[in-house]
Amino acid sequence: MGKLNKEIVPINNRLKRLASFVEDGSKLIDVGCDHALLDIYLVSTKKDVHVIASDNKKGPLEGARENIKKYHLEDKITLKLGNGIEPIEEDIDTIIISGMGGLNMIGILKYQTNLLQNIKTIILSPNSDTEKVRKEIKKLGFFLKDETLVKEKNIIYPILIFQKGKKHYSEKEYLFGPILLKSREPLFLEYIQNQKLQKEKLLELLPKKYWQRRFQLKKELRIIQKYL
Numbered sequence: 001m002g003k004l005n006k007e008i009v010p011i012n013n014r015l016k017r018l019a020s021f022v023e024d025g026s027k028l029i030d031v032g033c034d035h036a037l038l039d040i041y042l043v044s045t046k047k048d049v050h051v052i053a054s055d056n057k058k059g060p061l062e063g064a065r066e067n068i069k070k071y072h073l074e075d076k077i078t079l080k081l082g083n084g085i086e087p088i089e090e091d092i093d094t095i096i097i098s099g100m101g102g103l104n105m106i107g108i109l110k111y112q113t114n115l116l117q118n119i120k121t122i123i124l125s126p127n128s129d130t131e132k133v134r135k136e137i138k139k140l141g142f143f144l145k146d147e148t149l150v151k152e153k154n155i156i157y158p159i160l161i162f163q164k165g166k167k168h169y170s171e172k173e174y175l176f177g178p179i180l181l182k183s184r185e186p187l188f189l190e191y192i193q194n195q196k197l198q199k200e201k202l203l204e205l206l207p208k209k210y211w212q213r214r215f216q217l218k219k220e221l222r223i224i225q226k227y228l
């Protein structure tokens with residue numbers, strides 16, 4: 001463990017909640033680590049966790065390097081420059097990606113599916129397109145083990161935990177989240193109402209030539225309307 005008290009690692013609720021889904025003993029890669037605060041928190045609070053913190057830009061990695069040095073955790077966190085899951089090593093069993101758009105996450109995971117062979121758990125917190133994330137990651141042979149919502153600075157973020165295996169979902173489950181639908185946690189209604197507003201706004205702005213996307217949005221809005 002680093003020399004600094006874990007209580008003062010400056011990590012927000014969103015990252016803390018993400019960290020709560022990481023099991024002791026995990027060997028993980030944090031793709032798009034930026035400041036690496038999540039990784040510093042993880043190796044300081046979990047038992048026997050091995051972390052690769054990676055980013056595709058040098059600037060964020062330098063910031064991460066400084067933070068890791070500040071907490072004396074150079075021996076616990078390996079920094080790697082690379083695109084998506086490229087920097088993965090053979091023993092990695094968990095992937096975390098948070099704080100980027102859902103389509104970017106899908107691209108990252110679908111681009112090199114051969115690197116997913118040893119992966120047991122994928123933890124994602126997309127900023128957008130969550131229903132597409134559920135659909136596409138399911139196609140890669142993972143099912144939703146858990147889901148939750150976390151509010152940070154008035155924005156509600158979903159957190160999705162996938163594990164290797166198969167399950168089938170309905171359109172409604174892809175849209176709302178199969179586990180969120182069942183648990184109906186306190187933020188759920190507010191989250192769905194926000195989704196409705198965002199989709200209505202997008203539909204308003206989207207030119208007619210994108211008829212397929214418009215058709216899909218209308219379908220999703222009908223499902224949401226029925227639920228509300």
Ligand SMILES: C[S@@+](CC[C@H](N)C(=O)[O-])C[C@H]1O[C@@H](n2cnc3c(N)ncnc32)[C@H](O)[C@@H]1O
Pocket residue numbers: 031032033034035054055056057060082083084085097098099100104108
């Ligand atoms: C907004 S930050 C999120 C930081 C942190 N994961 C969080 O949740 O607070 C997004 C980071 O992802 C990195 N990034 C974006 N696309 C990437 C890719 N294809 N591969 C690796 N890193 C990427 C960016 O450079 C940036 O540092």
